[in-house]
Amino acid sequence: MAELENPPTRAAALIRTVIFYIGASGLILVMLVETLAVIGRHIAWPFLGAIEIIQAAILVSACAAMVLATVSGVHATVHLLTDHLSGAWKSALQRLAALFSALFFIGLACGATCLANEFWNAQEETELLHISFRPLRVLTAVAVASVVFVFARQLVMRSRKSPQSSQ
């Protein structure tokens, strides 16, 4: 776990707390709005636009969750080979995994940024509540860029640590 190897600094802990609150708020909002919409539907007082709020809140929560999972180092991996290795080989594979992850998310960040740029002046918004897509697209790009930063940091930390551990 990246977090265990590199104890979080005060700034990192603060960022983590902020991300947690963003994700948790999104999730609580989804839960409450959907529950109210269900109750409203059954008492003939429909909550118009509930789905639009939920979609936006899910995106906010998902972006925060993705960053939080990366910071916590909990991404699912296959342990068939890595569990049987130790020392330099294991460290090399961890660096390789961090490199691949950073490259993949760089690709995603490019795609997300291109889309945000393309639709910037398109006045994209939801039908009923007119929630603008613009901040949501920016948030997605920022979240993916944050994941790139976390993986890049892991790569650098592991590369620095590796020569020390082999001495």
Next chain:
Amino acid sequence: MNGALGVLALLVLLTLGVPIGVAMGAVGMVGLTLLLGLEPALIKSGVILFETYSRYELGVLPLFLLMAHVCFAAGASRDFFDAAARVIGHRRGGLALAAIAGCAGFGAISGSSLATAATIGLIGLPEMRKRGYSDALATGSIAAGGTLGSLTPPSGALIVFGILAEQSIGKLFTAAIVPAITQALFYMLTIVVLCRWRPSIAPAVQRSTWPERRAALLRTTDVAALIVIVLGGIAAGWFTPTEAASVGATLSFLLCAWRKKLNWKTVRAAMTETLTTTGMIYVVILGALIFSVFMSLTGLAEQIAALVTQLPGGSTSAVVVIAILLLVLGSVLDGLALMLLTTPILLPLIVNLGLSPIWFGIFLVRTMEIGFVHPPIGINLYVIQGIAKDVPLTRIFKGVVPFLLADFAHLALLIAFPALTLALPKWLS
């Protein structure tokens, strides 16, 4: 050729320990770049990212996870085992039967095989070992019983399959009810047969008094009511799965408050667990969707379909071949990777054979479950060994063998009688 190379590259990356979502997404992105060019590949990946993360249906996953974590914090995890142990624990093998019932009950909250095996293992294993049960039966029954968590709705694996295969999650949940019940019955039958054959492996213990039984059963009523509202609501068409998950999560907070366990520490722990697990699964889904677009462009699924449809024996022999392939792959890949790798390739084939994608979802999760208890991966075996550290892995595996046989028989039953899976959703619709 491109498709086969893509699958090979993916297997190599997975083996090297690259995160599952990243490996699938990276292979998909590189494949799309080779087929379409760099810019279209990046734009397509960006579109998938935004559309996936803003999907209304995707809300179902974190909300069910939140419900599970809050119920766990409320202390609901041990109630089903305790109640079953009080009612049937005095019979020969009764505590092993109670562990299976506990796994089925807890599985209906957790939706995860690992969480079910770990939780019921922590409660049931010490109890069984204290009462003189053989280590093999005690560990084997919980390792196998834990797999019920993957199939019993609301199952995380079925949600992921539903999103990936664009199938109704409500229908998948309803379709899983009969297979999950019959799976639990197969395990219980295995325990009864084992105890008849070798009575010494599970001695009878002291009978609980009726007031004790009543009290234990009463403790499960609130959680049981929550499960009935959530699953019954989906089956009866009162809620969509996302609505059911929201109502379930809200009710779980009320349940936690009712049990006087609701505090900031509990909420924060439940939220942190929910968000990190959600983030991990979302990245996996994202990668799998990019990979699946690449696979659909390569035409690999159609080529495999053409090969498989030429097999003598029609769709049944094709399904048997697929089952064997999944079991072999399941011995080297973990459950999630197996599902995500095979769904884009096998689902078009299944549709081509005239079989139901809903049935395939249940079949795939059932096959995936078997991988949780057979070596070399058999992750549930390691979870159980983590709890009972003095029991060697070989003994745990020996204990799980009879349950593996029950699994194969149950899988054969699901293949032979698809109605076991499809009748309930059809009847309820």
